[in-house]
Amino acid sequence: MKKMAQIKLEKNILEANEDIAGKLKEQFKKNKIKVINMISSPGSGKTTILEHSLPKIVQKFNVAVIEGDILTSRDADRIAKLNVPAVQIETGGSCHLDARMVGKALEKLDLSRLDLIIIENVGNLVCPASFDLGEDAKVVVVSIAEGSDKPAKYPEIFNRAKACILNKMDLLPYSNFSRDEFYKDIKHVNPELKVFEVSALKETGLDGWLEWLEGLMADGGQEN
């Protein structure tokens, strides 16, 4: 019985989240803001990717970043150094952001001035996949060092994402990462997924993902 109750409660939590996410979507649409939800394991390089992408993004769009972390504000501090508005959400132990947390963070931003909000979720490939934050697209980031079996082992996030940044390509010669396995599993889990091979540290391969982002910005329809 306890198990049934827990499953029901999880369903209720997700449904309550969907309701709030729906309201966020309306708010984003009204303000003509596109929203990206970046999801990855801890340490796959989301913040470093943003550090090297934002200087190019700000040339075309008014952007703000929402940083989700369990405890520290380190990532938000790194983004704020780029003179990009950054709001920190400390989840206080929760392993994912939810729509209510994002709603509260929005109170600190002037939405009328923004074109794009990038949400950097808590480092976790599992739960963040299930919580809609009202975004236009989820972007999954995975690093070469994590191994080529991630799409098969964590299919939900690869299935729900519209783009994937395969980061730390500079480590490819020193790893046993199999591109064949990776792309074969991606094809199985989500054949539509756009994959961009990047080394944020070496600043290579960022153009593809930035072009994709521009395409999303130009796309009039709100979808998820």
Added chain:
Amino acid sequence: MKKMAQIKLEKNILEANEDIAGKLKEQFKKNKIKVINMISSPGSGKTTILEHSLPKIVQKFNVAVIEGDILTSRDADRIAKLNVPAVQIETGGSCHLDARMVGKALEKLDLSRLDLIIIENVGNLVCPASFDLGEDAKVVVVSIAEGSDKPAKYPEIFNRAKACILNKMDLLPYSNFSRDEFYKDIKHVNPELKVFEVSALKETGLDGWLEWLEGLMADGGQEN
């Protein structure tokens, strides 16, 4: 009110887990079995560490492995190839193992024959830290590629662990990992934590962790 109810329920879930974990502890003690709970981000190398450690462990102890995964049985298949009993738990979406799942997995093992059970938790640095599985020690695994800020960003698991395997040391020359930052934060979060620098892929540095494991096996007291 909803938030209060959710927090209360999370507390109830954790308390219910503690009850079951307490019973597991009794079962382990009765059978003189030591238990390790390995926790890390996805792709930090837990399974590869086990692949290179188990051939040495089996020379001294009767060991079994419990593999937690969201969906696939890939890791259990890799362990079974070493002729070590491996039980797969597919969590079906849950981002962590709980004591009830481990209890069910134990039904598939002959406890009277075992000295050691190694549990490889779901790849996630957050929630697995909070769920006691009746283990003698949590071992946190983190890879060089994940960056040196992990102890500061995910302090709970570094605080609760007794040992840390810093894996993929072979990538150190190609990364911006700062040993200074890493060890400074470890000292702050958990000065007692034993850290072992390892490259599972290159099979270097495994001796220290294996000696630590032998020490744990020799230790008569059940503690957590």
